[in-house]
Amino acid sequence: MDARHIAWIGSTPMTRDIHERAEPMTGLLGAFPAGLPEFLAANDGAEGHVGKSFLALWPIAQIGEWNGFLETAAFAPNLTVFATDGGEEAYAVSRASDQPRIVNVPLVGLGHVDAKDIAGDLAGFLQWLGGSAIDPLPADSAIRGKVIWRVQPIMFGGDPTDQSNIRFVDAIDACKMAAWFNHRLRDVGGSA
Numbered sequence: 001m002d003a004r005h006i007a008w009i010g011s012t013p014m015t016r017d018i019h020e021r022a023e024p025m026t027g028l029l030g031a032f033p034a035g036l037p038e039f040l041a042a043n044d045g046a047e048g049h050v051g052k053s054f055l056a057l058w059p060i061a062q063i064g065e066w067n068g069f070l071e072t073a074a075f076a077p078n079l080t081v082f083a084t085d086g087g088e089e090a091y092a093v094s095r096a097s098d099q100p101r102i103v104n105v106p107l108v109g110l111g112h113v114d115a116k117d118i119a120g121d122l123a124g125f126l127q128w129l130g131g132s133a134i135d136p137l138p139a140d141s142a143i144r145g146k147v148i149w150r151v152q153p154i155m156f157g158g159d160p161t162d163q164s165n166i167r168f169v170d171a172i173d174a175c176k177m178a179a180w181f182n183h184r185l186r187d188v189g190g191s192a
Contacts, residue, residue: 031093031095031100032080032082032093032100033093033099033100033101033102033119033120033121033122033125034120034121034122035121035122035123036082036093036102036121036122036125038122039122040057040060040082041060043057044057044059044060044061045057045058045059045060045062047086050126050129050130051129051130052130053085053129053130054085054086054087055083055085055086055091055129056083056084056085056086056147056171057082057083058081058082058083058084058171063080063081063082066081066171066172066175067080067081067175069172069175069176069179070107070110070175070176070178070179071179071182071183072092072110074111075110075111075112075179075182075186076092076105076110076111076115078094078095078096079092079093079094079095079103079105079110079115080092080093080095081105084107084147084171084174086146086147086148087147087148087149088106088107088108088148088149088150088153088154089104089105089106089107090104090105090106090107090110091103091104091105091118091125092104092105092115094115094117096115099120100120101117101118101119101120102118102119102120102121102124102125103115103116103117103118104116104118106155107174107175107178108153108154108155108156108178108181108182108185109153109155109182109185110178110182111182111186112155112182112185112186113155146168146169146170146171147168147169147170147171147174148166148167148168149166149167149168149169149173149174149177150165150166151165151166151167152165153181155181155185156181156184
């Protein structure tokens, strides 16, 4: 599977202006797994389906800021989140080993739940997301830029099937709310 099988909505190829705004991230992106910096640059902030999975890339110029809102450095200092599944799961680069790896972590529970190793490069990540299904599903532009948020997160007893527990919120708000819940987890000694 490769990027040709992704049904992007709102894909915006990097322009010179975006490259200039993303300049402070250059060192960070250099430490990303093979193929990922170029993929992020070519699909800056895009959202869409990879097979049956949804992928919401964070705008490259906001990766550092949004990780700040999520308080990634406090909860999981070896990680840099760069995307979500449009809901409660995040995709991050882990620097816990010699080679950077792409991992899957929950937004609520970041640093409290072990990261799930996905791949060491972009090709492996796209394969993991898409599996064997390469038929893109239609993307809904009405929820572009939104994250599915559970008012009461599952880790705090929320019912994953209760539709009244679901709201669509901006990615920045989801990061801030996840950080708040992660502080509560730390306060009560939550762990993986």
